[in-house]
Amino acid sequence: MSDLLERLRGRGWRLTAQRRVVAEVLDGDHVHYTADEVHALAAERLPEISRATVYNTLGELVTLGEVIEVTTDGRAKRYDPNAHHAHQHLVCARCGTIRDVHPSGDPLSDLPAQERYGFAVSAVEVTYRGLCPDCAT
Amino acid sequence: MSDLLERLRGRGWRLTAQRRVVAEVLDGDHVHYTADEVHALAAERLPEISRATVYNTLGELVTLGEVIEVTTDGRAKRYDPNAHHAHQHLVCARCGTIRDVHPSGDPLSDLPAQERYGFAVSAVEVTYRGLCPDCAT
DNA sequence: TTCTTGACTTGGACATTGTCCAATGTAGGA
DNA sequence: TCCTACATTGGACAATGTCCAAGTCAAGAA
Structure with a gap:
């Protein structure tokens, strides 16, 4: 996961505590959290993180191709960090x-x-x- | 499309003006309207039809297997009347x-x-x- | 190390899509 | 024609997501 952070920093991404926490939450296999779930998990480590920042960060990770957005039920979108292996x-x-x-x-x-x-x-x-x-x- | 209405009536579906209009809107090929689009088109024929009725009717048609619910973009669900041919x-x-x-x-x-x-x-x-x-x- | 600045974060208002409910209306059988 | 169970209505509410102006801070410059 720190590879991810380094990679993004190399692309000019400013490394903030909020972004670091969001990236950490998304680490792992078979991870498919909703934005609200990411926010709740991130808030366990960084209580003052805002919803807007979580949405912003997830959107950036998707744009950068590091995370995939998945809609399986027409409700909340889910975020899948397994973006580098087609599945x-x-x-x-x-x-x-x-x-x-x-x-x-x-x-x-x-x-x-x-x-x-x-x-x-x-x-x-x-x-x-x-x-x-x-x-x- | 009248086959659809007859078929549903045979299953105990009460045939109202609202349901008839929703079914008519969904007639055709490559039809994939959102609930709001269905409501707008239905309202052209039956101006007093409510949003709630359109949602109810679409939900029933899905449950009855006559219409398929499609989510292609994580936004509004779309309704596809082509339910009897796998595609x-x-x-x-x-x-x-x-x-x-x-x-x-x-x-x-x-x-x-x-x-x-x-x-x-x-x-x-x-x-x-x-x-x-x-x-x- | 300290300074500077443009990028980042925040909270809350707002938008979109969908659900629920109590009151009212009506399709279809008796 | 009448009944009544089912359908419709409008509006409140819920869930998810977007936007913005004001404040904050990471990281390069000196």
């Missing part, structure tokens, strides 16, 4: 748990030219849905 | 235009067992992103 998401339909997964093959190549309507297609997101072991009961 | 979505990254598309192959089969973490995977949504011909300039 898709598997979501529990009941409890909302999210796992990063790696399908075989390239979903992009599954869209035939005549189904592209002249679009320059550059990305694809796949969301698998089902019940996790705990919710399958 | 995916192609979205313009600039203007937001949405087309229904039909990839070859079954994306579900691209997720190996060891990538399922014990989930009972039952559905998959694919969103292709790129620039439409008008926005590619």
Whole structure:
């Protein structure tokens, strides 16, 4: 994670306590917090951090390509720090748990030219849905 | 579309002017309106229709499996009446235009067992992103 | 080390999208 | 035609996110 901070500083990012805490909260695998969750976790370490700063910082991390924004349920966006390894998401339909997964093959190549309507297609997101072991009961 | 109304009536759906108008607005191909857009279009025919009724009716149509809820941008949900033919979505990254598309192959089969973490995977949504011909300039 | 400055943070107002509820209206069967 | 359970309404409220003016501070300069 400190690599991340160094990398961003090299890009002219001013390193503040707030940004450091947000980056720390986002460290780990299978992390998919909402902005409010990030704010709550960040506030445990830096109680006076504001919501606006968390939103700003998350937006910057997304713009810089260090974090991916994921919308799995039409409610709050979630932030996924696993931005440097292409992956898709598997979501529990009941409890909302999210796992990063790696399908075989390239979903992009599954869209035939005549189904592209002249679009320059550059990305694809796949969301698998089902019940996790705990919710399958 | 009248088939839809008949079908729903057979399932005990009370047929009101409001529901009829919402169903009519959703008739067509490549239709992906937000709830507010549906409300505005419905109000052209039935000016006194309320937002709450539009939300209620859309929710019922989704529950009944007649309309699919689509979230392509983390903002307003969109409603797709093309629920009886499996399809995916192609979205313009600039203007937001949405087309229904039909990839070859079954994306579900691209997720190996060891990538399922014990989930009972039952559905998959694919969103292709790129620039439409008008926005590619 | 201290100074300076432009970038960063803050809190609160505001916007958008969606949900809920009590009062009122009405579709469709008896 | 009448009943009544179901549907509609408008407005309050909730959740999520954006914006802004004022105050604060990181990091380079001296």
